[in-house]
Amino acid sequence: MEFKNAWPFVVGAYMGIWTVLFIYVVVMQSKLSGIKKELALLGKALERRIGAK
Amino acid sequence: MRKSSLVLASIGMLLLLIGVYFAFFIAPESVVEVEGKQIALFSQKIFYFHVPVSETSLLFFILGGIFGGLYLSKRERFYEQLSYAAVEVGFVFGLLVMVTGVLWTRADWSVWWDWEPRLTTYLVLMLTYAGYFVLRSSIQEASTKARFSAVFSIIAAVNAPLTFFAGRLDVLKPAHPKLFTLQGAAMADPMLLAFLISMFGMTLFAFSLFLMRLDLLRANEELDYLKEQVEVV
Numbered sequence: 001m002e003f004k005n006a007w008p009f010v011v012g013a014y015m016g017i018w019t020v021l022f023i024y025v026v027v028m029q030s031k032l033s034g035i036k037k038e039l040a041l042l043g044k045a046l047e048r049r050i051g052a053k
Numbered sequence: 054m055r056k057s058s059l060v061l062a063s064i065g066m067l068l069l070l071i072g073v074y075f076a077f078f079i080a081p082e083s084v085v086e087v088e089g090k091q092i093a094l095f096s097q098k099i100f101y102f103h104v105p106v107s108e109t110s111l112l113f114f115i116l117g118g119i120f121g122g123l124y125l126s127k128r129e130r131f132y133e134q135l136s137y138a139a140v141e142v143g144f145v146f147g148l149l150v151m152v153t154g155v156l157w158t159r160a161d162w163s164v165w166w167d168w169e170p171r172l173t174t175y176l177v178l179m180l181t182y183a184g185y186f187v188l189r190s191s192i193q194e195a196s197t198k199a200r201f202s203a204v205f206s207i208i209a210a211v212n213a214p215l216t217f218f219a220g221r222l223d224v225l226k227p228a229h230p231k232l233f234t235l236q237g238a239a240m241a242d243p244m245l246l247a248f249l250i251s252m253f254g255m256t257l258f259a260f261s262l263f264l265m266r267l268d269l270l271r272a273n274e275e276l277d278y279l280k281e282q283v284e285v286v
Binding site: 002003005006007009010012013014016017020021024025028029031032035036038039042043045046049 | 073092093094095096098099102103106145148149152153156157159160258262265266268269272273275276279280282283
């Protein structure tokens with residue numbers, strides 16, 4: 001397919017790749033930061049309980 | 054994010070950008086003759102990303118199977134995490150293969166889907182791995198989940214080389230061209246260079262995602278462990 005007909009498919013393919021990969025990275029990073037926050041809170045709670053005993 | 058995955062992601066991204074430049078501005082367009090008229094196939098540019106994501110997905114599916122086998126032989130949780138992370142990255146790249154493949158099929162063959170050997174075997178491969186995630190989510194007990202998933206990842210990984218060779222066996226009449234043979238690559242040097250840069254960049258980027266996913270799995274496990282400890286104390 002020549003340029004005038006093919007460009008939407010080519011652009012769609014390239015944009016599709018980067019959109020999916022970007023969403024995957026963002027989801028992973030937000031989950032990781034959520035876990036880190038929860039880990040820090042739990043660590044502090046554990047320290048307090050051990051300290052209280 | 055650990056430093057190694059950041060370095061891999063940066064190098065991968067840089068190579069992919071260089072690959073885009075080479076694909077669009079250095080590599081010549083593929084030309085076909087239709088009714089005595091020379092037509093430049095702009096849609097062929099999808100090749101420079103479709104094939105790298107495809108090969109990367111197959112690589113990670115195979116790695117998932119190998120790590121699954123290592124888990125079954127050594128029974129170390131780490132290998133189960135490696136296997137799961139590899140399968141998930143392979144599956145994400147597999148979705149990209151399906152999206153780019155469908156667009157390329159429509160552009161070049163004027164249909165959205167064709168029951169061609171490689172397309173069909175790849176669809177079966179993806180459905181098999183969709184089953185892998187269904188299986189994992191349906192088992193609660195951790196060791197049973199790990200064992201079943203490892204066995205499934207090994208069986209499913211067998212599909213990866215089948216998919217690869219389905220496009221190379223003449224008896225199946227594949228529509229996919231055989232670009233790489235023992236005699237070399239059937240394309241001009243600038244095209245090969247653009248492809249190799251994209252291929253290498255995509256592989257490095259996929260490994261950075263794999264390390265990120267592994268970190269996430271391990272952090273999740275630490276969190277569960279800590280929660281248990283808090284309850285005990």
